[in-house]
Amino acid sequence: MRRIGKHRQRQSRTSHCRYQSQSVRHLQTFTGLRQLIFYWTLILYTAAVNIAAYLLIRSDKQRAANKEWRVPEYVFFLLCFVGGFIGVHLGMQHYRHKTRHWKFKAAVLISAVGFLIVFPFYFLFV
Template structure:
């Protein structure tokens, strides 16, 4: 059950990063950074990080470049401690 949740939230986070990149290119309404961080905190940090790398999005934002790997480590330790 936990694995399905984590997979789902990461897929959603990845897709939303792609959507936000498209919105940035077309200069339309953007997805707020707090939404991206919220998804990451809820378990989607790997999805956000993968989206950063795949779409070259938010790569100049220090909070994302440093924060996502740190959050991934924290979440990995938490998941391992559950098992």
């Protein structure tokens, strides 16, 4: 009779482990899904901000050529520091707009260093 009792104890341990591993797998799947949603949100946010920055540079260049009301400089700085530094840089180079202003070059450089070096370092090691 003791063999049957031990056998049942082993069975209950393995069945417990089986259920436990299923719950762990479920949590891992949920964590993977959260990471996937986070990365896609980050990609879409970055794309939207960069496209907006690029189009605003284009709009400002057209308004400057037509001698109309211009987009304020702080808008470009704001877009640059919230993640649109690639769009600002590409717009500046493509439309040859604001390329002589050292403030814009510095803002693009500082925000690029921040987003490409400092933020990843912070999220990976802190």
